[in-house]
Amino acid sequence: MNIDLTNILSHMDTTENVECTLENERFQYGADAYSILNNKPFTLNLVNVMGQKLEVRGETEIQLAVPCDRCLEDVTITIPIAIDYEFRVSEEQIVPEEDEEYSFLTEDYRELIVDAMVRDEILVNWPDKVLCRDDCKGICPVCGQNLNQKDCGCDRVVLDPRMAKFQDIFNEFKEV
């Protein structure tokens, strides 16, 4: 959703608490999209400080369904969102800082794009590793079986071709 800033920008030393919900049901990250599992409302606090500064603050948590890096089963991850911005204001307008591009403001700087702010926070706090459990066994590279559920019995030892004949000898020896 977008927050229209016209009112807060034109009223010096006022505060607005805006209840926000996300429009997006999924979080797009490169070619992947992850379902947002908890789209619960949260509050953004907007303060016009002496007509010179607009402060935007709010906290929430986003839960996403993300595949485990090893076995690809969906894992629920929780990402903390802490929005904390200050925009320079002059003559009831947001004035961009030099070199600053605000992806979460509309082009005319009159509206705040809540989804874009949350998106930036998700990117910043994205976990290095997503595992369903620390000792996830992953999937079998031969048949694709999820090895946490059962062992498929595939021979997953990749042998050097020169070693293969020793393996044969070893197997023959076992059969005796």
Ligand SMILES: [Zn+2]
């Ligand atoms: Zn896993």
Ligand SMILES: [Zn+2]
């Ligand atoms: Zn297998």
